[in-house]
Amino acid sequence: MAGLFFEEFEVGKTFEHGWSRTITEMDNMLFSCLTLNVQPLHIDAEFASKTEFGKPLVNSLFTLGLLVGITVNDTTLGTTLANLGLREVTFPKPVFQGDTVRARTTVVAVRASQSRPNAGLVEFEHVATNQTGEIVCRCNRTAMMLRRSS
Numbered sequence: 001m002a003g004l005f006f007e008e009f010e011v012g013k014t015f016e017h018g019w020s021r022t023i024t025e026m027d028n029m030l031f032s033c034l035t036l037n038v039q040p041l042h043i044d045a046e047f048a049s050k051t052e053f054g055k056p057l058v059n060s061l062f063t064l065g066l067l068v069g070i071t072v073n074d075t076t077l078g079t080t081l082a083n084l085g086l087r088e089v090t091f092p093k094p095v096f097q098g099d100t101v102r103a104r105t106t107v108v109a110v111r112a113s114q115s116r117p118n119a120g121l122v123e124f125e126h127v128a129t130n131q132t133g134e135i136v137c138r139c140n141r142t143a144m145m146l147r148r149s150s
Contacts (some may be wrong), residue, residue, distance in 0.1 A: 003072070003079035005148040006110070006120030015105040019070045022100040023058050031062040058095040063137045067128040070103040081119055081144040089139040093130070100131040108140065119144050 032042040040047035041057050048056040064086075095101065109123035122145050128137040 003075055003077035004145075005079050006112075006122065006145040007148050009107045009110050009120075009122045009145070011107055011110060013107045015071070015074045017070050017074055017103045017105065019073065020100050020102045021066055021070065023062075023066070023095065023097055025056075025097045028056065028058045028062065028097055031065075032059045035059070035061065037061075053094060053096075055096055058097060058099070060091050060095075060137075063091065063095050063101065063128065064089060064139060066101055067103050067126050067137050067139065068141060070101070070128075071105045071124070071126055075105060075124065076143055076145065079146045081116075081146055084121070084142040084144055087140050087142075089137070091137050093134045093136045095130065095136050099136070101128050101136065102130075103128050113144065116144070118147050118149075120147055121145070 029043055032038070037059055041051060041053075042059050043056065045056055048054070104127045106125045107122060108125050109121075111121050113119040113121060121142055123140055123142045125140050126138070127135055130136050
């Protein structure tokens with residue numbers, strides 16, 4: 001599905017995204033190393049085995065990126081002019097290799113842009129859950145969206 005235009009969003013509209021993704025060891029290792037995050041809790045199974053978690057944690061920024069990525073097809077594909085920011089990012093539960101992440105989005109605010117007549121601002125609340133339904137990531141994202149009338 002192509003992304004929606006600004007006029008198609010309304011406060012309270014919720015999307016249960018159809019995409020899901022099971023996270024692999026390679027996902028976690030590649031992302032951590034590509035971003036130079038050599039925290040042994042992510043990339044060293046022996047080190048992680050001695051922590052309270054007993055195994056490597058998935059890099060939280062990978063989880064955040066996956067959460068936002070899962071939402072794109074249903075909301076902003078081809079109609080986003082810019083992402084303006086993420087706020088209130090939380091990770092209430094850890095994510096581990098082998099976990100499957102799903103996402104839900106709720107529109108929390110919409111307003112016309114004061115400086116760009118072809119755009120409007122939409123604030124989304126994105127929530128990621130694991131395979132047992134526990135919330136593993138939550139964030140609010142503001143996107144500048146293209147207006148249909150432009």
